[in-house]
Amino acid sequence: MNTRTDKPATLAIVGVGLIGGSIGKAVKERNLAHRVVGIEAHTESAQWALDNGLLDAVSDRVPEDADLIALCVPSDLVASWVMDLADHPGLVFDVGSVKGPIIEAIQEHGSVPERFVPCHPISGSEKSGPQAADGSLFDGCTVVITPLEHTSDLAQQACADFWQALGANTMTLGFVDHDAALAVTSHLPHLLAFAFMEQVEESHLALTGGGFRDFTRIAAANPELWWRIMRLNRGALAQALEQYSQNLKSLAAAIDTDDEAQGLALIRAAAAKRQAADKAEN
Amino acid sequence: MNTRTDKPATLAIVGVGLIGGSIGKAVKERNLAHRVVGIEAHTESAQWALDNGLLDAVSDRVPEDADLIALCVPSDLVASWVMDLADHPGLVFDVGSVKGPIIEAIQEHGSVPERFVPCHPISGSEKSGPQAADGSLFDGCTVVITPLEHTSDLAQQACADFWQALGANTMTLGFVDHDAALAVTSHLPHLLAFAFMEQVEESHLALTGGGFRDFTRIAAANPELWWRIMRLNRGALAQALEQYSQNLKSLAAAIDTDDEAQGLALIRAAAAKRQAADKAEN
Numbered sequence: 001m002n003t004r005t006d007k008p009a010t011l012a013i014v015g016v017g018l019i020g021g022s023i024g025k026a027v028k029e030r031n032l033a034h035r036v037v038g039i040e041a042h043t044e045s046a047q048w049a050l051d052n053g054l055l056d057a058v059s060d061r062v063p064e065d066a067d068l069i070a071l072c073v074p075s076d077l078v079a080s081w082v083m084d085l086a087d088h089p090g091l092v093f094d095v096g097s098v099k100g101p102i103i104e105a106i107q108e109h110g111s112v113p114e115r116f117v118p119c120h121p122i123s124g125s126e127k128s129g130p131q132a133a134d135g136s137l138f139d140g141c142t143v144v145i146t147p148l149e150h151t152s153d154l155a156q157q158a159c160a161d162f163w164q165a166l167g168a169n170t171m172t173l174g175f176v177d178h179d180a181a182l183a184v185t186s187h188l189p190h191l192l193a194f195a196f197m198e199q200v201e202e203s204h205l206a207l208t209g210g211g212f213r214d215f216t217r218i219a220a221a222n223p224e225l226w227w228r229i230m231r232l233n234r235g236a237l238a239q240a241l242e243q244y245s246q247n248l249k250s251l252a253a254a255i256d257t258d259d260e261a262q263g264l265a266l267i268r269a270a271a272a273k274r275q276a277a278d279k280a281e282n
Numbered sequence: 283m284n285t286r287t288d289k290p291a292t293l294a295i296v297g298v299g300l301i302g303g304s305i306g307k308a309v310k311e312r313n314l315a316h317r318v319v320g321i322e323a324h325t326e327s328a329q330w331a332l333d334n335g336l337l338d339a340v341s342d343r344v345p346e347d348a349d350l351i352a353l354c355v356p357s358d359l360v361a362s363w364v365m366d367l368a369d370h371p372g373l374v375f376d377v378g379s380v381k382g383p384i385i386e387a388i389q390e391h392g393s394v395p396e397r398f399v400p401c402h403p404i405s406g407s408e409k410s411g412p413q414a415a416d417g418s419l420f421d422g423c424t425v426v427i428t429p430l431e432h433t434s435d436l437a438q439q440a441c442a443d444f445w446q447a448l449g450a451n452t453m454t455l456g457f458v459d460h461d462a463a464l465a466v467t468s469h470l471p472h473l474l475a476f477a478f479m480e481q482v483e484e485s486h487l488a489l490t491g492g493g494f495r496d497f498t499r500i501a502a503a504n505p506e507l508w509w510r511i512m513r514l515n516r517g518a519l520a521q522a523l524e525q526y527s528q529n530l531k532s533l534a535a536a537i538d539t540d541d542e543a544q545g546l547a548l549i550r551a552a553a554a555k556r557q558a559a560d561k562a563e564n
Contacts, residue, residue, distance in 0.1 A: 171488060198552055
């Protein structure tokens with residue numbers, strides 16, 4: 001995998017859940033590697049992925065000859081995998097939703113390998129497990145690459161090429177900026193939606209429409225995964241929540257005091273921004 | 283319109299926006315009235331609805347011979363229409379999202395006519411105007427009917443029949459219970475989504491996925507309409523927000539203090555409820 005046109009001979013996927021499984025499926029469908037090997041502690045998931053053509057083989061460790069290693073384990077397990085693979089000649093990337101704590105956890109034990117490229121495909125789903133794997137999951141999605149200063153340019157480029165071959169757009173961002181932005185765009189909405197569902201009672205369900213379904217969809221996400229993400233990014237998340245609470249108070253106060261000029265201005269700005277987001281996408 | 287099988291000779295639609303226009307379109311498509319007359323202050327909308335077959339005629343007042351009158355104006359304009367039509371022989375219903383303030387506003391000036399049936403089709407959309415009219419908007423949607431004790435049974439039944447002919451399911455609920463439930467299932471999510479969009483910056487947009495899009499979709503709703511709804515239901519909305527703020531604080535505290543037992547329990551309960559909501563629907 002030395003040039004942009006080479007494809008990896010062997011891709012190893014550590015953690016064959018929704019993301020790992022989708023990478024395997026996409027790579028197999030697009031013939032982007034000669035061999036895809038899965039490493040997955042949950043043997044039923046591993047077998048299912050093998051039986052359903054997401055993988056060519058299952059192994060209990062990363063093969064020596066793997067030239068690309070995708071760490072698709074939960075964020076808080078990434079650092080120990082990176083350290084274990086410090087001497088492996090392959091290029092390593094992860095798919096964690098929070099980058100700072102992973103990098104800091106590695107740095108506590110030494111330097112971050114220059115062949116490790118921190119990545120985050122913004123392709124979440126409320127589904128989980130290899131059974132939900134989707135070969136087009138990364139089509140049109142954004143993958144943020146958050147390299148360190150000493151991360152190998154070649155490794156970054158190879159990673160970007162790999163993601164682009166899966167249909168994704170790649171962008172580069174510092175890991176601190178990434179974590180602050182994702183706290184706003186992803187982690188805070190999940191926190192708000194989880195909290196919201198607490199007060200929904202069964203008798204409410206008949207009285208819901210499309211707005212409710214859309215607003216709460218992310219609350220069906222994997223609880224263990226999201227507990228970990230919110231814990232890992234708790235600093236940036238707390239800041240985002242603090243700003244949110246202020247904004248919510250202002251709007252609630254405008255409603256309470258019938259301050260139409262203020263309330264309507266806030267809602268109009270929100271609606272205009274949301275509409276602009278749709279336009280930016282189309 | 284004396285029996286369940288009769289169809290209205292003349293349907294009058296007051297306010298030909300998304301809901302009024304969709305009623306007109308659905309009625310025309312299903313041939314549920316001999317004549318559909320629109321009353322709409324905005325002449326361009328009225329002409330568009332006429333030109334596009336949502337209406338048979340446009341008028342500046344409700345025809346004397348209308349036997350069914352759909353008030354599709356904003357909630358805070360419903361009461362004065364009901365009072366103006368107090369002596370009209372036709373059956374009158376509205377489509378307002380908040381029922382208590384409409385009923386109370388009428389009661390301030392006299393008794394609520396027994397031929398007025400308060401209705402709420404839970405079929406919102408972030409779109410507005412007759413151009414967004416959809417003849418299948420009410421297919422499978424729930425229409426809540428909130429009658430008073432003295433509301434005519436025949437009028438209620440005729441209304442239920444009409445909505446069911448448009449594809450909707452109808453249910454009956456007291457108006458206080460309706461407003462409290464809708465504060466939770468609809469008005470609070472809009473408030474939360476509007477407030478959330480305030481902190482979203484343009485640089486965030488590249489860093490969003492499907493979760494963000496779903497969660498914020500309702501923030502693109504019509505600002506004037508939603509300001510009015512939140513103002514009208516401010517009492518129930520404030521109560522819902524108070525409960526929400528407590529739940530949000532508990533979850534944020536669990537994250538902050540790394541109280542995994544508590545935090546995970548809250549998230550699991552939320553996810554299970556949201557998944558159950560999907561199952562109840564399918």
